[in-house]
Amino acid sequence: MVKAGVAAAAAVRTTRGEATRQQLIDAAIETLKDHGYAGASARVIADRAGVNQGLIFYHFDSVTGLLLAALDSVSDMRQARYSSAVDGVDSPAELVGVASSILREDLDAGHVAVLVAMIAGAATTPGLGEEVAKRIAPWTGFARDAVAGVLADSPLGSLVPAESVGFAVVALYLGMEMLTHLDGDRAPATALFDQALQLATLLGGLGGAGGTAMPKDGERM
Template identity: 35%
Template sequence: MAAHAILASASPPAVRARRHRPNEAGDRMRTRIVDAALQALRRDGYAGVSVRAIAATGAFSPALVFYHFGSVDALLLAVLDQISGEQLARYQARLGDVSSLAALAAAMEELYGEDLELGQLTAVQEIVGAMAFDPALGPEIVSRMQPWMTFAEALAQRIVAGSPLAGRLDPGVIGSAVIALYMGLEIVARMRGGDTSGSKALVATLTETAPWIDGLLGKGVAASRRRSTKRLVLE
């Protein structure tokens, strides 16, 4: 081991740099495998996904799945990482400054429509539904949900801030409920054979009623008008 360390330290800098250079070809192959797994998951569902199906979808050797990921479940977790990372970044960009239900509802109506077009909600449901209750894989799902929980909790804190509910409701509970509701919309749509009209109607209803709820919370246009009227009366 000492001799190996000496030889390594004596190697020219260019040689050492080549040894630690990222394997771009390997990264491209991993991306290709993840994309193929996502396509197969959308098409066949978790129960129908296999190494052979993924390899056939991506037109590569089945052995590459094991070489780069070790197992199908590890590959599907990588798929979940990709989807979740991209989706969370998109949500953070659109909802990062939201502090009222009206603004949240309007943004969510757009985001939900985009999610349906991207077709990734089904893939997430397949992975989470299959792995969440597995003793070994369940903790992997929980750890990947934590960034979403943190994001939803911060969003809930901003929504109730300055309202009579501030300090009375646990933002963590609200955040968890919002995530459960959102994932539940996809489950209901799938139970209806892919019909998303009910889910879209629910989101639209939230958009319509959000300004009224904001008024009850002391936020929004209605609340501002009441505060202005009160000031005028006092003056």
């Protein structure tokens, strides 16, 4: 059996502990999606991961610690996806198109459900609010910057501050997840995005330079 670089940088080698650690994070993510914060107990998560419940406390100190690691994982993963997708976009219509196609992914895969669950849980567990807030801030920041980017050379830029639009987009995003998840019907969310795309295209046409209507998907991740 070839073992590449025993004394090399720690990042590469996968110890047994690292494997269970990852299994626990994955199981925590799935559990948050399916059962929300209140349903994400040590026993349920550990069962799903197929490991002993006590390992959560060994690897993450507490259930809360594990859930935060899960939030980190989802947040990092999705933001990488978003960054690469938004890269090269330069009109409001394109941005709406890209946001729309990615949100569809998120709703289907339940990525935002993890954020929603953790924000909800922040109300319950002392000290969690601060930690979750730290991890949500990049989302509003990212949205603000993306909006600012396409608004810079548009006449809309002077009407709507990117700060407010970024906040609104993330809020809308979270709210849509809640409503969609609640009655299992994606149709209103889809219709809303179609609507937004149409409107953005129209405004882009009226206004300045930009304006290809259809988004590029940005498959790279």
